[in-house]
Amino acid sequence: MSTNDRDYDIVLLGASGFVGRFTARHLAHSAPDGARIAIAGRSNARLQDVKRELGVDWPILEVDTAADDAVARLAASTSVVATTVGPYLRYGMRVASACARAGTSYADLSGESIFVARSIERNHDAAENSGARIVHSCGFDSIPSDLGLGLAHEAAGSVPIVAATLRVRSLRGGVSGGTIDSLRQQMKEAKTDASTRRFIGNPYAFTPGPSVRLPRRGGSGWGKVRGAWQAPFVMGAYNQQIVQRSNYLTGWGYGQLMQYREVVATGRGFAGFARAGAINTGAAALVAGLAFPPTRALLDRVLPAPGTGPSAEAIERGRFVIDVDVYPVEGQPVRTRVAAPYDPGYGGTGIMLAESALSLAFDDLPDRAGVLTPMVAMGSSLAERLRAHRFTLDVGALS
Template sequence: MTQREFDLVLYGATGFAGKLTAEYLARSGAQARIALAGRSEERLRAVRDSLGAGARDWPLLTADASVPATLDAMAARTQVVVTAVGPYTKYGLPLVAACAEAGTDYADLTGETMFIRESIDQFHKQALDTGARIVHSCGFDSVPSDLTTYALYRRAAADGAGHLGDTDLVVRTLAGGVSGGTVASTMEFMRTSSRDPHARQLMNDPYTLSPDRAAEPELGGQPDIRWRRGGEIAPELAGYWTGAFAMAGPNTRIVRRSNALLDYAYGRRFAYSEQMSLGRSLAAPLAAAVVTGSSAVALGLGGRYFDRLPATLVERVAPKPGTGPSEQTRMRGRYRVETYTTTSSGARYVASMAQQGDPGYQATAVLLGECGLALALDRDKLSDLRGVLTPAAAMGDALLARFPAADVQLETTALRRTEMIGARGTPV
């Protein structure tokens, strides 16, 4: 790429997630040439003025998703566009188009699987030709899922322990609010799937985002909604119960796409699922059943009859896009996930990842900021892949190197071998 005016442009800097990302970049992006972009120069200036001396000279760019020419102009001036403007199904494709055309790297926060599928279908080939990296799902959805699995792959490869087999992410701690942007994205997905039977069919396929569906292994069902005894996942979780995790659908498909994009480096027998720990009390089995059953009913009804449901009631109660909790509430939030795997040699590992801060807001802003900075500044550490990518496939090594300085804790640990038989009938 020829030298461009900016290393990174943050688009949507006046929204709630955008402001938090701008604050993070002001603290951590001192080496980068950064600009802020959005529809209103006045609001952009107010955001910039709130960021302190480090951002005082950041340029302001006016760009609007409804005016594609403004997106084209923005993409042509920078190496990387980081966008917090959603729902992406409604607003995202024109910016993907602009970046694919200009050969500009791109990172977003989407958890909208059908948007990613459209991005692949329409722009993957063009991005390959121009050298653009279009990287979706760079927040809490789906960096912890994608990077813990990638870290396990790197650890197993370094140890000569073989390929990854049964791999399960368990959310052990999750404290924080629901993002207004996440609610808007969920509503948009429900609307799409209720009107489009083909979209519902695709969402039932574990390899919805595969670059080559026919090349994927047939491993049987890998359900997104399930409840299990913790001991079926790993002996270390014996006594715990797990239930459905709300973001398993998009996250699992991102992780499976990473494996395919990396030429099945994780393995041809790599099977991946996600669930949430619900404790080990006497009530835990009931909680697991209720959470999982409720998720199944909500997804089933929403996917078929959303237009007939009182969706406006949900939208009235839920946080609005561009809004969020107080700073004190955000800082009290936290999460911790653990991803367990058994390799083809029988070795067992766990990768744990944790951050302090509300997952949907504070932690996500850090992850999006680090993804943007990795694309902009760590180009020698990025993979050679181009096109529509995932965080792990585009910049796995760069992110692993960046995490410690960003207070993102990610570590892998070798576990004791055992002859216990897991839920899929394989030794763990």
């Protein structure tokens, strides 16, 4: 199954971390025979534990992500690097840039606007020149959003889209310490550097922006729609940046006037109103609290620490159901349902990252290079892989 003459097909960086172990477990169960996989990180002892736990004989690479020469050797040794080592603002750029220069494909779990914007600026041209596919956000952020919209757009005949809405119908699962730490680092960066704040909340942060004058955008998503209450989805601002980059990379194939937003459906009546209000207030309070040192210090005492997560029983109960509704300029609206019987932030994200790495290593993909998105880099190939592992990605007419 070798893809080229490099030592490895896939190196998983951060395999001993909480989400890294889920990713490694899936690779151990699902990689094709003959796939050359290695695991990497700072601690040989912890990586040895992963090998014993999984019963695999993968090589171990000790890598300090702060050392340019070590990261360059890592990138040159493999066809694909998949990394769970965040926050990516702190630990990710050397790895992404080394891969871009070496012609090595790369996948991560970033949900950090500032990091991805800087990666595009620093790495897109180098990756285009080397043939590397640098693909950020290959987990729950932002594969359901990106594939959901992209598959619906194809089913609608690939005509421009007037509007699209992602609705979280149900979601059960915890928030990882790594996700909280990524948000914490981004808030600290934005607080100290005014030039970076424009990236957060700007749907076109990863593009030059459309060339046409946009109509006035709708509200945040808070309120009642068709008798049911809804609230903004906490990762919606970031996910729309990924979706709009897919739009840009396809020559604004979704349409320069497409308005996209993400919401959480909370139900009808007073209970739905109360849930929507709690989500809206809680998300805003968390972001605001992490932005200021005094409240950040208090939150640090109660929020999960990096590398930690919920119990195995809680993860086992996880699942999610998401609808992405697309309204084209002509023809019938289309819906993609994206669902899985996995905790979105752990088991589900581990599978999504592992299958992204396998797709980048072994699938016959579109002839694209640069800093890409999951839909542009892998598209239907990744969707088929996920369907083979109990993911639902059903596309049909919206009645």
